[in-house]
Structure formats: C-alpha cells, structure tokens
Amino acid sequence: MSFQPVKFYQTGTFTVGNRLLVPEERSVQANMERTNSLNSGHRACQGCGEALGARYAIDAAMHATNNQLIAANATGCLEVFSTPYPETSWQIPWMHSLFGNAPAVATGIAAAIKVKRQKGMKDDVRVVAQGGDGGTTDIGFGCLSGMFERNDDVLYICYDNGGYMNTGVQRSSATPPAARTATTMPVGQQPGNVFGQGKFMPAIAMAHEIPYVATATVADLRDLEHKVRKAMTFRGARYIHILVPCPLGWGSASQDTIKLSRLAKETGMFPVFEAEYGELTNSSKIRRLLPVEEYLKPQKRFAHLFGKSPAVGTIVRLQALADKNIRRYQMLDKEAN
Amino acid sequence: MLKQMEGSHAVAEAVALCRPEVICAYPISPQTHIVEGIGEMVKAGEIANCEFINVESEFAAMSVAIGSSATGARTYTATASQGLLFMVEAVYNASGLGLPIVMTVANRAIGAPINIWNDHSDSISQRDSGWIQLFAETNQEALDLHIQAFKLAEELSLPVMVCMDGFILTHAYERVDIPTQEQVDAFLPPYEPRQMLDTSAPVSIGAMVGPEAFTEVRYLAHEKQMQALELVPKMAEEFKAIFGRDSGGLVRTYRTEDAETIVIAMGSVLGTIKDTVDEMRDAGVKIGVLGITSFRPFPLDAVRQAIQHVKRVVVLEKTFAVGIGGILSTDVRTAFAGIDILAYTVIAGLGGRPITMKSLHELFEKAGRDDLVPLTFLDLDWKVVNKQLARERQQRRSGPAAENILRDVSTTAANLS
Incomplete structure (x- = not known):
C-alpha cells in the first residue's frame, strides 16, 4: 500500500489545509446552502473570470444577507451571458436597466426598500450593483461617484477585465498600459495602450471616504467571499473591485484564469487590499515576488513586448508601475522579506 | 381649499x-x-x-x-x-x-x-x-x-x-x-x-x-x-x-359650434387664444379652439370628431421640427386624413417669445382669408434673418450666428429708442 503524506500547506499559496481550520472557515467544493445565485447554464466563455467572480461574490452576499438581496446590473458581458430572455441564470431578484446607470438604479432600489421598511412592509433587503470596468470606470463613473458621495446603502462590485470585452475588446480606462486592444493596436511608435492614462477606481472610491473599499482576484476566492461578507457588515456605500481575467480579450489560455489572477498580485500589477473610510487597513502580501514578465508573457495582449527584440523599455515601465503598487499598497511583508 | x-x-x-x-x-x-x-x-x-x-x-x-x-x-x-x-x-x-x-x-x-x-x-x-x-x-x-x-x-x-x-x-x-x-x-x-x-x-x-x-x-x-x-x-x-372639477381628458373644445376655423394648440397659450377667439366671435367670426391635453397617446378620433365640419385648421405650436416645420400639425393631419380640410402650421412662442393677442388676431384673420402660407413663423423678424444670411454670403468666417443676430436685434432696439 502506498503512503500518502498529509500536506498542511499547499505549494505556492497561503491556503491552509482544511483540517487545521475551524469548520466555518473551511472551504468546500459543494455546499447545500450555496444559493447558486448565478446558476449554471449561462453563456460565458470557457475560463471566464467574471462569471467565476460574480458567482462567488453574489453567493457570499446572499449568505451574508440571509438570502435577502436584490441586484442591479450594468450592461455588459455579465448581463448578456446571464440573461437572454426567457432564460435567466439569476436565482435572485435582478434588474438590468442601462450601461451607465447601475449605481443609480441600485440607489433607487435601496431607497424603495428603506421606505417599505419604514412602513413595516418588508424585511431588511440589501442591494448590490455590479458591472464591468467599462460600466464602472467609464460610462457609469458619474452615477457611481454620486452613489458613493451620498453614501447610499449599496455594495457596488466591479468585475475588471481591463476592457470592453462584450463589444469586442476595446480599450477602457482600466486597460493597462501597453496592452493590445481593438482600439489600442500594437502598431506605431508606442504599440498598445499608452502610458500615463487610465484610472484605478479603488483609489477613487477611497477618496470618497466610503465605509469600505476592497480589491480581490478570482485566484483567492475565500478572500473574495470574506470581503463580500465583510462589506455586508457595513451600511452605506461600499466598493469591491475584482480582477477577472478574460481569456478572449487577454489572449490567454482558458485554464490560466486563476494562474493569471494570482500572478497579477504576485507581480504587483494588481494590489489586493482593504480600506475603511478612506484609509488602507489591510494588504494581501506577496508570497514570492515575481517580475512582471511572468504575468505579461502568457497573455497575447502583451505579445508585442516579447518578440525577437523584446520591448525592454516598456517592460521596465510596467515594472515601475508594479513597484509603485507594491510601495503604495504595502504589498510586501517587511518581516518576511 | x-x-x-x-x-x-x-x-x-x-x-x-x-x-x-x-x-x-x-x-x-x-x-x-x-x-x-x-x-x-x-x-x-x-x-x-x-x-x-x-x-x-x-x-x-x-x-x-x-x-x-x-x-x-x-x-x-x-x-x-x-x-x-x-x-x-x-x-x-x-x-x-x-x-x-x-x-x-x-x-x-x-x-x-x-x-x-x-x-x-x-x-x-x-x-x-x-x-x-x-x-x-x-x-x-x-x-x-x-x-x-x-x-x-x-x-x-x-x-x-x-x-x-x-x-x-x-x-x-x-x-x-x-x-x-x-x-x-x-x-x-x-x-x-x-x-x-x-x-x-x-x-x-x-x-x-x-x-x-x-x-x-x-x-x-x-x-x-x-x-x-x-x-x-x-x-x-x-x-x-x-x-368637482373638469380637468384632463383627451381634448377640450371651446366655441367650436358652427366654427369654420379651429385653432389647435396645447398648454397655457390656449388662454390667450380663447380670449382672442372671444373677441373675434363678438365680431361675428366663426372660429373656435381645440385644446389637446393628451399629446401621447394622440387622440386621433377625438381630434377628427372635433374638426370634421370645419373649413380650416390652424395648428399653433410651440415646437419646431427643423427641416419640415410642425410636429403637432403632422399628428393633426393624420387625424383628418381623407377629409378635405386646409391646414396651416404656425410656429410660435419659441424660446419664450410672447404670443400676443394682437399677433394672434392678425394671424387668425389672415387664416380666415386663407391668406396664410402652409408654414408660418409668428412674429419672425425677417429683416434680422436676411441680414445674417447676407452676412454669411459675404464672409466665410461670419462668426456665431446667434451672437450676430442678437447684436443686430439690439442695434435695432437702440435705434428705436
């Protein structure tokens, strides 16, 4: 009989073996209590990070609210792949209105619930709004800022895949520099998306001093679930920004979605942190710092940086952006390194 | 109360x-x-x-x-x-x-x-x-x-x-x-x-x-x-x-009995129109008013009912579809498709220009003589318009039209005073 040694730590992650955890913190593959709010059968691409992120985020929100949850959805991949009438993957009350107004629609839902509760007609029902990076950082930015500023009781979740993937991979203000999109082609003097543009919505959310801001990736779903549950302990405006790889738009292998999410954090390209009332409260530390090439190389959107003559200057600039993230969001554990 | x-x-x-x-x-x-x-x-x-x-x-x-x-x-x-x-x-x-x-x-x-x-x-x-x-x-x-x-x-x-x-x-x-x-x-x-x-x-x-x-x-x-x-x-x-009040409904008629001319309009201008019509009725002119309360849905049958016996309709509207003229009048025409009625479109009161009883008197009298062009702009200052058109013919960079026109208008006003 072969002997299988018990491993308490999985290689390359901080994930502790289930057996060492208290039961409520253990991760399980299947659970009868899971609401499957975004049910199977939808039309997302293979390896879609957004579908994975939404499934875990909304189920966690459902769990945290005792299944009393309403969702407003911006136009985009998530809306299209989940709901072509008469089919719907949503097992919760869900509404799509427009591309740029999900935060405002959510404000309206929350206001209606508040009034109904004052009248004693409803139990407590919580509201999430969700959209892609285009619907969040570009066209929905005004409504999002308004919702933040009024501190409306809404959790907004942005699934950031760095571009307008639903319309065919065009640049958004969340597209990283140098990335190829259909509107930032790898041609000319500065191939791909330009440097010095774009915005990082979590920082802007923090500037509104709302109760809770967090970022997450689909590489660490327990962390994501934890942050959603934590967000639900606050009242007022909350924002969670989830990096969700898009195999189609990034030109990555569909089985690499989790790996790329992890690499985004481990290279410093995407900081994972929490903030309360405008101040950084927690950062997920990088376990083993890697150069940005490790993150860039598996993605065809950066392929033009790695031809016969690699674009060293561009890679150095991207590394500088990662280094800045690492400094700014305290991504390195000083004691450990 | x-x-x-x-x-x-x-x-x-x-x-x-x-x-x-x-x-x-x-x-x-x-x-x-x-x-x-x-x-x-x-x-x-x-x-x-x-x-x-x-x-x-x-x-x-x-x-x-x-x-x-x-x-x-x-x-x-x-x-x-x-x-x-x-x-x-x-x-x-x-x-x-x-x-x-x-x-x-x-x-x-x-x-x-x-x-x-x-x-x-x-x-x-x-x-x-x-x-x-x-x-x-x-x-x-x-x-x-x-x-x-x-x-x-x-x-x-x-x-x-x-x-x-x-x-x-x-x-x-x-x-x-x-x-x-x-x-x-x-x-x-x-x-x-x-x-x-x-x-x-x-x-x-x-x-x-x-x-x-x-x-x-x-x-x-x-x-x-x-x-x-x-x-x-x-x-x-x-x-x-x-x-205990009459309010709303699709349309409202005013002195349309035996009318040869009916003026159609929406909103507060109906008051001024009714006063004008009262004066003209006193002078024996067979004129009445049809106020449209419900613009959407557009009450085709009710409008048709109200105007089917008249000779002409004057649609006075505070809107303007550039490139064709009236908007309300287009809907009104749909209502009397197949009935032979003369229809005049009058664009009036744009941007708050007062619609006066004096102007309406002249307008309705002209309409009564069928002396109106199909599309009339009430109280349009042709001199000012023509001056700007001439300016644009003479100068390529003629500048912002609105500013030119306002300058012309104030010059005229200054000359008058």
Missing part, C-alpha cells in the same frame, strides 16, 4: 397628496421650485415615509426612479429642457420596462443657443419614447393632472409626463383649489405593481429580447397607450365626481 400660490408650489402640494415614496431631485430651471417645495415638505416630515434624493444628474434622477419604481415604490421626479435630454436613455428605458413613474416637465426650449424660457421642444422631443404626455393649460389643471397621472400610470404600468409651461405656469401665482387628503386617497389607491424586485418571488427585469419577440413587446406598449385613450376620459370623469 382655495389658495393663492405659485404653480410650482401647487404641483408640489399635489405630488405630496399622492403619497409619493421616492423622489429624485436635480435642479434645472424652470422646474426647480417644484422639487424644492417637495424637498422641504419631506424634510419637515409633512410627507411621511418618503425618500428625497439629491442626485448628481438628470440621468441619475431617472435611473434612481427606475430602481425605486421597479422595487414597488411610487416614484416622482421633475425636469425640463436640457435635463430631459440628458436623461433620454433612461426615459426610454423607464417606459420600455413599463415603470409607472410620474415626471413633471416644466416645458422649456432646447439649446443651442441656450435659452431658459418656455416652448414645448423638450417634451415633444420625447414623443416617441413611450411616455404618456399630458399638457396642462392652467396651474389648477397642472395640479389636477398630477393626481390623475399617478392613477393612470399605475393602472397601465406606463410612465406619465405632466407637461406645464415653464415660467408661464410654473412661476405664475394663481388661485388654485388644493384638494383634501381624503379626496386624493379616495381617487388614488395604493400602488400595486405588476412586476417587482422581490426576494420572495425573484424575477429578472430588463433582460435581452431578440428579433423573435421584440416587435410584440413594443406593440404591447402601443396597445397600452391605446388603452390610455379609453382611460384618460374615464379618469377625468372619476376625478370630476370626487373633486
């Missing part, structure tokens, strides 16, 4: 009596006094269980309204002009989703050139948006129409715009009869939504519809408006039974 008050305030009082639950406010003249009034009432606790939300744009105002209406709350907002245009995407969305939001449009011109004064360009631009549009003639009617609007909207699951002339009505102090809460409660039952975001019965609202069903969904919106053609007069009767 009779009270002397500003039109905007009368509307605010009416909305308050309708027990609204969510109100979105964004300032734009000449609508602002309405939401200011409601905001004060909410803050003072005079409207119980109502959320008053100061939003960051009109687009957000309509979007918040969409969310709250879909969650079963009676929802109201108000806007005008540029604000209405800024929310257009959400305006179509609200009606497409069948959400019974009530919105006041304090009718105002659309720029450029920017202009805050009254005409009907704003709400008329939304004639195909699927909203019901009711036009008030007086402040009393504006007040009454808001009460009817909530009932109409909720019965049909369609949004309703109550259109009232900016400044002319919104800022005019008039005597209005404020109904009692008991009267309004007797007329307007609590809102029972057809569809609702509800955790005990989850639905997906606003999902994608392809070619296989889109036409049917859109047709249904038309069917609803056709139902409104029946419902609007019925509602006016019910209103009269409780409140």
Whole structure:
C-alpha cells in the first residue's frame, strides 16, 4: 500500500489545509446552502473570470444577507451571458436597466426598500450593483461617484477585465498600459495602450471616504467571499473591485484564469487590499515576488513586448508601475522579506 | 381649499397628496421650485415615509426612479429642457420596462443657443419614447393632472409626463383649489405593481429580447397607450365626481359650434387664444379652439370628431421640427386624413417669445382669408434673418450666428429708442 503524506500547506499559496481550520472557515467544493445565485447554464466563455467572480461574490452576499438581496446590473458581458430572455441564470431578484446607470438604479432600489421598511412592509433587503470596468470606470463613473458621495446603502462590485470585452475588446480606462486592444493596436511608435492614462477606481472610491473599499482576484476566492461578507457588515456605500481575467480579450489560455489572477498580485500589477473610510487597513502580501514578465508573457495582449527584440523599455515601465503598487499598497511583508 | 400660490408650489402640494415614496431631485430651471417645495415638505416630515434624493444628474434622477419604481415604490421626479435630454436613455428605458413613474416637465426650449424660457421642444422631443404626455393649460389643471397621472400610470404600468409651461405656469401665482387628503386617497389607491424586485418571488427585469419577440413587446406598449385613450376620459370623469372639477381628458373644445376655423394648440397659450377667439366671435367670426391635453397617446378620433365640419385648421405650436416645420400639425393631419380640410402650421412662442393677442388676431384673420402660407413663423423678424444670411454670403468666417443676430436685434432696439 502506498503512503500518502498529509500536506498542511499547499505549494505556492497561503491556503491552509482544511483540517487545521475551524469548520466555518473551511472551504468546500459543494455546499447545500450555496444559493447558486448565478446558476449554471449561462453563456460565458470557457475560463471566464467574471462569471467565476460574480458567482462567488453574489453567493457570499446572499449568505451574508440571509438570502435577502436584490441586484442591479450594468450592461455588459455579465448581463448578456446571464440573461437572454426567457432564460435567466439569476436565482435572485435582478434588474438590468442601462450601461451607465447601475449605481443609480441600485440607489433607487435601496431607497424603495428603506421606505417599505419604514412602513413595516418588508424585511431588511440589501442591494448590490455590479458591472464591468467599462460600466464602472467609464460610462457609469458619474452615477457611481454620486452613489458613493451620498453614501447610499449599496455594495457596488466591479468585475475588471481591463476592457470592453462584450463589444469586442476595446480599450477602457482600466486597460493597462501597453496592452493590445481593438482600439489600442500594437502598431506605431508606442504599440498598445499608452502610458500615463487610465484610472484605478479603488483609489477613487477611497477618496470618497466610503465605509469600505476592497480589491480581490478570482485566484483567492475565500478572500473574495470574506470581503463580500465583510462589506455586508457595513451600511452605506461600499466598493469591491475584482480582477477577472478574460481569456478572449487577454489572449490567454482558458485554464490560466486563476494562474493569471494570482500572478497579477504576485507581480504587483494588481494590489489586493482593504480600506475603511478612506484609509488602507489591510494588504494581501506577496508570497514570492515575481517580475512582471511572468504575468505579461502568457497573455497575447502583451505579445508585442516579447518578440525577437523584446520591448525592454516598456517592460521596465510596467515594472515601475508594479513597484509603485507594491510601495503604495504595502504589498510586501517587511518581516518576511 | 382655495389658495393663492405659485404653480410650482401647487404641483408640489399635489405630488405630496399622492403619497409619493421616492423622489429624485436635480435642479434645472424652470422646474426647480417644484422639487424644492417637495424637498422641504419631506424634510419637515409633512410627507411621511418618503425618500428625497439629491442626485448628481438628470440621468441619475431617472435611473434612481427606475430602481425605486421597479422595487414597488411610487416614484416622482421633475425636469425640463436640457435635463430631459440628458436623461433620454433612461426615459426610454423607464417606459420600455413599463415603470409607472410620474415626471413633471416644466416645458422649456432646447439649446443651442441656450435659452431658459418656455416652448414645448423638450417634451415633444420625447414623443416617441413611450411616455404618456399630458399638457396642462392652467396651474389648477397642472395640479389636477398630477393626481390623475399617478392613477393612470399605475393602472397601465406606463410612465406619465405632466407637461406645464415653464415660467408661464410654473412661476405664475394663481388661485388654485388644493384638494383634501381624503379626496386624493379616495381617487388614488395604493400602488400595486405588476412586476417587482422581490426576494420572495425573484424575477429578472430588463433582460435581452431578440428579433423573435421584440416587435410584440413594443406593440404591447402601443396597445397600452391605446388603452390610455379609453382611460384618460374615464379618469377625468372619476376625478370630476370626487373633486368637482373638469380637468384632463383627451381634448377640450371651446366655441367650436358652427366654427369654420379651429385653432389647435396645447398648454397655457390656449388662454390667450380663447380670449382672442372671444373677441373675434363678438365680431361675428366663426372660429373656435381645440385644446389637446393628451399629446401621447394622440387622440386621433377625438381630434377628427372635433374638426370634421370645419373649413380650416390652424395648428399653433410651440415646437419646431427643423427641416419640415410642425410636429403637432403632422399628428393633426393624420387625424383628418381623407377629409378635405386646409391646414396651416404656425410656429410660435419659441424660446419664450410672447404670443400676443394682437399677433394672434392678425394671424387668425389672415387664416380666415386663407391668406396664410402652409408654414408660418409668428412674429419672425425677417429683416434680422436676411441680414445674417447676407452676412454669411459675404464672409466665410461670419462668426456665431446667434451672437450676430442678437447684436443686430439690439442695434435695432437702440435705434428705436
């Protein structure tokens, strides 16, 4: 009989073996209590990070609210792949209105619930709004800022895949520099998306001093679930920004979605942190710092940086952006390194 | 109770009596006094269980309204002009989703050139948006129409715009009869939504519809408006039974018996037209008035009924479809298709230009002689227009037309004084 040694730590992650955890913190593959709010059968691409992120985020929100949850959805991949009438993957009350107004629609839902509760007609029902990076950082930015500023009781979740993937991979203000999109082609003097543009919505959310801001990736779903549950302990405006790889738009292998999410954090390209009332409260530390090439190389959107003559200057600039993230969001554990 | 008050305030009082639950406010003249009034009432606790939300744009105002209406709350907002245009995407969305939001449009011109004064360009631009549009003639009617609007909207699951002339009505102090809460409660039952975001019965609202069903969904919106053609007069009767006043309805005729000429118009200008018609009737001219209250749905049968015996129709409208002329008159022509009636389109009162009895007298007399061109611009200063046209012929870089014209106008005014 072969002997299988018990491993308490999985290689390359901080994930502790289930057996060492208290039961409520253990991760399980299947659970009868899971609401499957975004049910199977939808039309997302293979390896879609957004579908994975939404499934875990909304189920966690459902769990945290005792299944009393309403969702407003911006136009985009998530809306299209989940709901072509008469089919719907949503097992919760869900509404799509427009591309740029999900935060405002959510404000309206929350206001209606508040009034109904004052009248004693409803139990407590919580509201999430969700959209892609285009619907969040570009066209929905005004409504999002308004919702933040009024501190409306809404959790907004942005699934950031760095571009307008639903319309065919065009640049958004969340597209990283140098990335190829259909509107930032790898041609000319500065191939791909330009440097010095774009915005990082979590920082802007923090500037509104709302109760809770967090970022997450689909590489660490327990962390994501934890942050959603934590967000639900606050009242007022909350924002969670989830990096969700898009195999189609990034030109990555569909089985690499989790790996790329992890690499985004481990290279410093995407900081994972929490903030309360405008101040950084927690950062997920990088376990083993890697150069940005490790993150860039598996993605065809950066392929033009790695031809016969690699674009060293561009890679150095991207590394500088990662280094800045690492400094700014305290991504390195000083004691450990 | 009779009270002397500003039109905007009368509307605010009416909305308050309708027990609204969510109100979105964004300032734009000449609508602002309405939401200011409601905001004060909410803050003072005079409207119980109502959320008053100061939003960051009109687009957000309509979007918040969409969310709250879909969650079963009676929802109201108000806007005008540029604000209405800024929310257009959400305006179509609200009606497409069948959400019974009530919105006041304090009718105002659309720029450029920017202009805050009254005409009907704003709400008329939304004639195909699927909203019901009711036009008030007086402040009393504006007040009454808001009460009817909530009932109409909720019965049909369609949004309703109550259109009232900016400044002319919104800022005019008039005597209005404020109904009692008991009267309004007797007329307007609590809102029972057809569809609702509800955790005990989850639905997906606003999902994608392809070619296989889109036409049917859109047709249904038309069917609803056709139902409104029946419902609007019925509602006016019910209103009269409780409140004792004639208000609303599809159209209203004035001295149309034996009329050879009928003037058709919407909104507050009907008052000036009626006064003019009274004078002309005294002089033996067979002229009458047809006021259109319900612009959408457009009451084709009622209009046809009212005008079928006349020789000519003068459609006086505060709107202008550049490149063709009239908008209301196009709809009116559809009503008398097959009947031989002369139709004159008169564009009047754009950007707040006063429509005077003197000008109307001349206009109607000319119409009576069939001495009008099919498309007339009331009180248009041809000299100024021609001067600018000449300038543009002479100079390539002739500059901003509006500035040139204003300079010419003020020069003329200076010369006169």
